[in-house]
Amino acid sequence: MQPYVSSDQNLREFSLRAVLIGLVLAVVLGAANAYLGLKAGMTIAATYPAAVISMALIKLMKGTILEENMGRTVGSIGESVAAGAIFTIPAFVISGIWPKFFSAANYLTSTAIMFVGGTLGIMFVALLRRVMVEDAELPYPESVAAAEIHKAGAKGGGGTKILFTAMGVGAAIQALVQVQLFSSFWQEFVYFKENAFTLIGKGKAALAKGGIYLTAPGISPAYMGVGYIIGPKLGALNFAGGILAWGLMVPLIIYFIAPYAMPAEATKADWFALSAAVWKFIVRPIAIGGMLVGAGYTLFRMRKSLTTGLARSVSDVKKAAAGEGSIDRVNQDLPFTWVLMGIVGAAVATFLITWxxxxxxxxxxxxxxxxxxxxxxxxxxxxxxxxxxxGSSNNPISGLTLSALVVTAIIMVALGVKGQAGVAAVLGVAAIACVATAVAGEMLQDLKVGYILGGTPWRMQVGDILGVGLAAAVLFLPLMILHEGDIKKVGEAQIVQLEKQNIKSVTYGEQTYTIEQLRQLPADQKKVVMQLDAGFGSPNIPAPQAGLMAMLSKGIVEGKMAWPLIIVGMLMGFAFILMQVRSPMLVSVGMYLPLGTTFAIFLGGCVKGIVDMIAEKRGLNEAQKVRVENTGVLVSAGLIAGEALVGLAFAALTFFEVKYTIFADPARITFLVSLAILVAIGIYLVRLPLAHAGEADEPAPPSANF
Incomplete structure (x- = not known):
């Protein structure tokens, strides 16, 4: 294959401006994916938006296509570091290993885990690149699409305007939600004054009052963007999990326990608390069992690819060590001795962390x-x-990480490791492996783009090491801001309620705290004293993969797993497989996430279905459908990035205790405004992609669907 820029051409590539643009994108896209992953349990591939943004900025500076390639490569690596981080780092908090999230020791540990894992992934890729990137049997669909973005940019294109406009829309809507110009969701508890049902227990009738909890989907351009990207079928599966959780399991369990758990004078708040407790402590462990089976089933379905990958990896190392292949510019990786030194250094760092x-x-x-x-x-x-x-978007990182965690936990237990130290070690080793796995996949995807465009591999690898280093140093901060910001926001709301009820103090253990003392408590201590359901693992920041990692590590090492509930969930996941459910993992994740989140994702999937129906009805040819698909993905990515960045900004305001709420108590009429906003987002996601279908005789670009 002849690269777009031949090996004998010497265009500017590893320039300061390209690297700086890439480093900024690595932090921004990494933080945006951290926000999305913690809230929705999913991330989006950063290659596509990084390609568009780097191309736009470098073209303004009259840069070269290889500089654009470098900016995209460095910029997209932050997403993979973030994916590894959010799947594992919050697990240290959820498992109780870190009672206080922010400390110098925890920051250094997290940074070391991310940097060691990311560097290790790049070193492994340097060994594997030559054979895997040049393999004609591996199509690298997202790499081809990203390369075509750069090629199209050299001829002029409008993708940049679409992306930044969508980012502005997502940012504006999220800002209005945060200042409560309209409510982000609407909820009402319809409470029946008459006895709703009768239970028979212990030989006598027990009466209980029932109710229905109604909630509308959160106004979230990001969630709708996620739904649009994954499509109507996967969006429906995700929402089906929410229906199973809140439409079947929670009501059914409450039906049987309410007569014994709820007093006759129970208030709405009591019913809310009971529902939340049932979901968190019963339904969620069941969902984790389903996620466990779903991850295993995903790997089982890929068994042929996995076996082939293992066999190839061994042969690739032999070829790399033997120095086989050409050494022209487009085939120059990091020197083999440097790679070995990097791997040994990562191993030594892991030893020091665990020791x-x-x-x-x-x-x-x-x-x-x-x-x-x-x-x-x-x-x-x-x-x-x-x-x-x-493509990297379909890469089962969580399933691979889960496998790494289970293997590590079993080995640690066999060596006699117990207690919190054992759980911490298992999570630490799994976290490093997770980041390495995510970075390796993303790096190979970027190297394939470079192979098509004519980039220099060793320069891209050095650029990614810089990107990994900066992302590792910075990504702890958005995690901290999201975690502690949510605790402070929920805590302040509860303090306001206490003041309205004229409650002057709260007692926890043997100590009594005044309202003002509660306000001054550090975030993690405030969460414990006020018993807040906030931060990592809460409805606002579910962090589903991290919750799964925490429960598994504690369950295996300390024997504290809620095995009856986990087994029920595993049987449920097995039943999904027997019913030929397309993605048991996605259904289980839907059970784990708040219903408002899954509903918003489902709405986005429905919008994508509407776009597909209109495209068919209009008789669009394949080339036009590809353009509609690419534009829709670009718009969705912009909505996600815009909301994520503004969400992080307002979380920072809460973290630094800056007051920004304009309307503390939105009127009920705002529910209709909220629905209007959702409809407007849907129309935007329908009209803009279809408007860019182009003419029937235009050639089709490669699909950038991820």
Whole structure:
């Protein structure tokens, strides 16, 4: 294959402006994906928006296409670091290992985990790149689409305007939600004054009052964008999980326990609390069992690809060590000795983390480091192979991480590791492997783009090391802001309620706190004292994958897993497989997420279905459908990025205790305004892609669907 820029051409590539643009994008897109992943349990591939933004900025500076390639490469790596981080770092809080999230030690530990994992993934990719990128059997669909973006940009294109406009729309709507110009959701509890049902228990009738909790979907351009990207079928599966949780399991469980758990004078707040407790402590563990089976089933369905990937990885290392292949500019990777030094350095860093930070014994720490390298290498190879087939958006990172965690936990238990130190070590090793796996997949995807355009591999690899380093140093901060900002926001709302009820103090344990003392408490202590359902693992920041990792690590190492509920969930997941449900994992994630989130994602999927129906009705040809698809994905990515960045900004305002609420109590009429906004977002997602269908005789670009 002849690259777009031949090997003998010497265009500017590794320039300061390209690297700086990439580093900024790595932080911005990484933070946006951290926000989305913690809230919705999903991330979006950053290659496409990074390509558009880097192309736009560098074209303004009269830069080269290889500089655009460098900016995109460095910019997209932040998303993969974020994916690895959000799947694992919050698990330290959810599992109770870190009672206080923000501390210098926790920051350094998180940064080390992300940097070591990211660097390790890049080192593995340097070994695997030559054979995997040049393999004609691996289509790399997203890489081809990203390369075409750069090529089209060289000839002029309007993708930049579409992306930034959509980002502005998403940002504006989220800002209005945050200042409560209209309510982000509407809820009402319809409480029946008459006895709603009769239960028979212990030989006598027990009467209970019932109710219905009505809620509208949150006004979220990001969630609707996610729904649009995954489409109507997957969006429906995700929402089906929400219906199972809130339409079947929660009401059914409450039906049987309400006569014993609720007093006759129970208030609306009591019913809300009972419903939330049932969902959190009963339904969610069941969902985790389903997620466990779903992840295993995903890997099982890919068993042929995984086996092939493992076999290829061994042969690729042999070829790389032997120095096979050409050494012209477009085939120059990092020197083999540098790669080995990087791998050894990562292993030593893992040893030091498990030995000095998690306080394991010397020999156990050595074994943990070896396990991390072996597991990380094979899963990185598998990740790269799967990306080559399906693209990074469909890469089952959570399933691969889950497998790494289970393997690590079993080995740690076999070595006699117990208690919190064992749980911390398992999570730490799994986190490093997770980041390495995510970075390896994204890096191979970017290297394929570079292979098509004529980029220099070693320069891209060095650029990604810089991107990983900056992302690792910075991404702890948005995690902290989201976690503590949510605690402060929920805590302040509860304090306001206490003041309205004229309650002057709260007692926790043997200590009594005044209202003013509650306000001054650090976030994590405030969460404990006020017993807030906030921060990581709460309805506002569910962090589903991290919750799964926390429960599994504690369950295996400490024997504290709620096995009856987990087994019920596993049986449910197995039933989904027997029913040939397309994605049991997605249904289970829907059960784990708040219903408003899954409904908003479902609405986005419905909008995508409407677009497809209109495209068919208008008789659009394949080329026009591809343009509609690409524009829709670009608009969705813009909505997601816009809301995520504004959401982070307002979380920061809450974190720094800056008052910004304009309307503290929106009127009921705003429910209709909220619905109007949702309809407007839907119309925007329908009209704009269809308006860019183009003429029937225009050639079709590659599909950028991810």
């Amino acid at each position: 000095q930070v998690f306080h394991l014994t010397f020999m156990v720490s050595v074994v943990a480091a070896l396990v991390m390298v072996i597991v990380g290498f094979f899963f990185s190879a598998i990740s790269g192979y799967l990306v080559g087939i399906m």
